[in-house]
Amino acid sequence: NENGEVDAAPESNESEYLSPVTVGGQSLNLDFDTGSADFWMFSSSMPLSQSQGHSTFNASKSSTWSVYKGASWEISYGDGSSASGTVGFDTVDIGGATVTSQAVELATGVSGSFTSDVNNDGLVGLGFSSINTIQPQQQKTFFENIMDDLEQPVFTADLEDNATGSYNFGTIDPSEYTGDIHFTAVDKSNGFWEFASDTYTVGGNKSQCQTCSPAIADTGTSLVLVDDDVAAAYYGQVSSAVYDSSQGGYTYNCTESLPTFGIAIGSDYTATLQGADITFAQIDSQTCFGGIQGNSGGGIQIMGDILLKQFFAVFDGGNETFGVAEK
Numbered sequence: 337n338e339n340g341e342v343d344a345a346p347e348s349n350e351s352e353y354l355s356p357v358t359v360g361g362q363s364l365n366l367d368f369d370t371g372s373a374d375f376w377m378f379s380s381s382m383p384l385s386q387s388q389g390h391s392t393f394n395a396s397k398s399s400t401w402s403v404y405k406g407a408s409w410e411i412s413y414g415d416g417s418s419a420s421g422t423v424g425f426d427t428v429d430i431g432g433a434t435v436t437s438q439a440v441e442l443a444t445g446v447s448g449s450f451t452s453d454v455n456n457d458g459l460v461g462l463g464f465s466s467i468n469t470i471q472p473q474q475q476k477t478f479f480e481n482i483m484d485d486l487e488q489p490v491f492t493a494d495l496e497d498n499a500t501g502s503y504n505f506g507t508i509d510p511s512e513y514t515g516d517i518h519f520t521a522v523d524k525s526n527g528f529w530e531f532a533s534d535t536y537t538v539g540g541n542k543s544q545c546q547t548c549s550p551a552i553a554d555t556g557t558s559l560v561l562v563d564d565d566v567a568a569a570y571y572g573q574v575s576s577a578v579y580d581s582s583q584g585g586y587t588y589n590c591t592e593s594l595p596t597f598g599i600a601i602g603s604d605y606t607a608t609l610q611g612a613d614i615t616f617a618q619i620d621s622q623t624c625f626g627g628i629q630g631n632s633g634g635g636i637q638i639m640g641d642i643l644l645k646q647f648f649a650v651f652d653g654g655n656e657t658f659g660v661a662e663k
């Protein structure tokens with residue numbers, strides 16, 4: 337098993353990044369998700385009404401597939417989407433990094449948002465297997481399976497804004513970042529790449545958190561979801577901002593120049609977003625939807641693609657740390 341590197345291509349509205357993965361000789365475009373731990377794919381045993389437009393994995397066409405008899409899985413995500421199905425083992429190759437017996441979950445049913453997202457053929461969970469949903473026995477993630485065979489027990493994410501970036505397994509490529517990588521300890525007990533984040537900045541002014549929920553690095557989420565008091569403090573500095581419940585978040589006039597937003601990554605580094613990088617979507621001729629939103633009291637702060645795509649991110653399974661660098 338040598339190292340591996342694959343492209344990470346942003347979907348049209350930059351809501352997710354997709355990477356080519358080969359399973360049992362079949363190639364699909366999957367969403368690498370550090371916020372979950374199930375590796376699942378659209379499969380030929382789904383109703384066509386649900387898999388139309390997607391690439392599907394056909395176990396009967398793989399000479400290396402073996403069924404995990406009696407096993408099943410069922411997952412639901414924070415955005416209300418869900419999927420479920422059966423389980424087997426196959427050879428998985430991600431840019432050359434290969435696991436010969438990866439637990440692979442075949443969807444027999446998915447919720448509407450997966451069906452309509454035709455570019456996304458499934459997920460590669462890169463969180464910790466304590467949150468894998470396979471019954472009767474949880475199975476390891478691709479990274480957990482390959483980690484000890486890599487040159488370094490790491491994977492990195494270089495997600496780009498409106499351009500193709502990359503995921504790298506086994507090496508930290510110095511050409512992908514500048515300056516130092518700022519690492520912080522990860523608490524994996526909830527199955528996430530979770531770390532403390534107790535301060536934030538708005539327009540360069542530092543504030544101590546009130547709720548101070550721990551943060552997770554989550555490549556599978558589009559937005560940055562912070563404690564509600566932090567989101568209110570940020571948009572309090574954006575004169576046209578309102579909380580629009582019909583849109584499910586803060587919106588503002590697209591012509592506004594937004595203040596910077598910084599979030600602590602552990603105790604000695606603040607990842608700062610420029611105002612121009614904070615808008616997630618334009619929803620009508622004048623109104624924009626912010627990439628920073630509240631977590632509705634969810635108890636964790638989610639550092640999703642809006643933040644990650646501005647940095648080079650290192651997920652270190654050896655030291656159990658998470659690091660970011662400028663690029």
Ligand SMILES: N#Cc1c(N)n[nH]c1N1CCCC1
Nearest residue numbers: 369371413414415417556557
């Ligand atoms: N919600 C949500 C979510 C998350 N926090 N990490 N990954 C997520 N998804 C992966 C596919 C759909 C949602």
